[in-house]
Amino acid sequence: MDLVIARPEGLYCPPGDFYIDPWRPVERAVITHAHGDHARWGMGHYLAAADSAGVLRSRIAADMPLQTLAYGERLEHHGVTLSFHPAGHVLGSAQVRLEYRGEVWVASGDYKVEPDGTCVPFEPVRCHTFITESTFGLPIYRWQPQAEIFTEVNDWWRANAAAGRPSVLFCYAFGKAQRILHGLDESIGQIVAHGSVEPLNRVYREAGIRIPETLYAGDLKKNDPRLRQAIVLAPPSAGGSTWMRRFGDYSDAFASGWMMLRGTRRRRGVDRGFVLSDHADWPGLLWAIEQTGAERVMVTHGSVAVLVRYLREQKGLDAQGFETEYGEEDDSAAEPT
Ligand SMILES: [Zn+2]
Ligand SMILES: [Zn+2]
Numbered sequence: 001m002d003l004v005i006a007r008p009e010g011l012y013c014p015p016g017d018f019y020i021d022p023w024r025p026v027e028r029a030v031i032t033h034a035h036g037d038h039a040r041w042g043m044g045h046y047l048a049a050a051d052s053a054g055v056l057r058s059r060i061a062a063d064m065p066l067q068t069l070a071y072g073e074r075l076e077h078h079g080v081t082l083s084f085h086p087a088g089h090v091l092g093s094a095q096v097r098l099e100y101r102g103e104v105w106v107a108s109g110d111y112k113v114e115p116d117g118t119c120v121p122f123e124p125v126r127c128h129t130f131i132t133e134s135t136f137g138l139p140i141y142r143w144q145p146q147a148e149i150f151t152e153v154n155d156w157w158r159a160n161a162a163a164g165r166p167s168v169l170f171c172y173a174f175g176k177a178q179r180i181l182h183g184l185d186e187s188i189g190q191i192v193a194h195g196s197v198e199p200l201n202r203v204y205r206e207a208g209i210r211i212p213e214t215l216y217a218g219d220l221k222k223n224d225p226r227l228r229q230a231i232v233l234a235p236p237s238a239g240g241s242t243w244m245r246r247f248g249d250y251s252d253a254f255a256s257g258w259m260m261l262r263g264t265r266r267r268r269g270v271d272r273g274f275v276l277s278d279h280a281d282w283p284g285l286l287w288a289i290e291q292t293g294a295e296r297v298m299v300t301h302g303s304v305a306v307l308v309r310y311l312r313e314q315k316g317l318d319a320q321g322f323e324t325e326y327g328e329e330d331d332s333a334a335e336p337t
Contacts, residue, residue, distance in 0.1 A: 032109025052092020
């Protein structure tokens with residue numbers, strides 16, 4: 001019996017009668033993480049990992065009907081034993097483990113295998129069937145260690161600061177921004193956050209994650225002398241908007257896994273591209289899949305066909321694609337336009 005099937009509302013667990021990251025309103029939703037394409041408004045009841053409560057409440061509603069479990073804590077519902085396990089993607093991100101009559105399935109949500117200091121690191125979970133994402137499921141995607149990327153970011157910022165020019169770094173507001181903040185060298189200058197980034201910084205700080213002090217961009221006037229040595233973290237949507245005018249003559253950059261593709265930086269029209277993703281790269285996906293010991297693999301959003309074929313032909317696994325509507329908010333939003 002399949003413990004998870006694809007339905008028009010989302011991934012559905014028939015014996016448990018609940019959905020995982022549904023994209024339409026349903027009565028019972030199990031949420032892997034708080035990115036907008038996985039955690040949506042309007043569910044009758046939400047179940048999520050305890051570490052994601054702060055972000056969910058700040059993004060959906062403070063009084064949302066939310067029940068949480070610590071990582072590893074088990075809950076039984078209609079004979080299905082459910083537990084959350086760290087996915088290493090963003091604060092509170094979890095894989096969902098389901099066990100029913102001896103059969104074990106794990107739905108990964110989005111995941112990253114390199115620990116980053118801003119969330120609990122990914123932990124492989126043994127299972128019979130693994131539902132994996134495949135955002136960067138092509139052999140060309142191989143990340144450098146993040147320490148090297150942070151050195152590049154800090155060097156770029158330092159050079160701009162020396163020239164008296166603000167550095168504007170575009171990145172997704174939840175997860176990527178806090179990970180970058182965690183890796184910045186505060187001695188270079190002031191750190192400034194866009195209004196969509198600042199509330200999430202607060203949630204991370206409350207969760208005990210080290211996020212350096214930030215100034216809210218709205219509090220700064222054009223030509224504020226502090227801006228000349230500052231780095232500004234802003235969501236991609238701020239690019240080209242009138243909001244940018246206050247920074248005068250600035251250098252800009254974009255941080256995303258898609259920066260691996262030369263054309264992306266050019267189309268974005270930014271000075272620099274930093275290859276930094278909160279998703280597993282190709283070797284990371286294959287490593288994670290192997291660690292689960294699963295014989296059956298269901299592949300969701302990303303390079304589904306390529307990964308399915310590779311797993312079948314090279315690994316001898318029973319692999320197939322799963323139709324979903326994920327991929328909107330973070331790097332899973334395909335190549336940014
Ligand atoms: Zn995500
Ligand atoms: Zn996703």
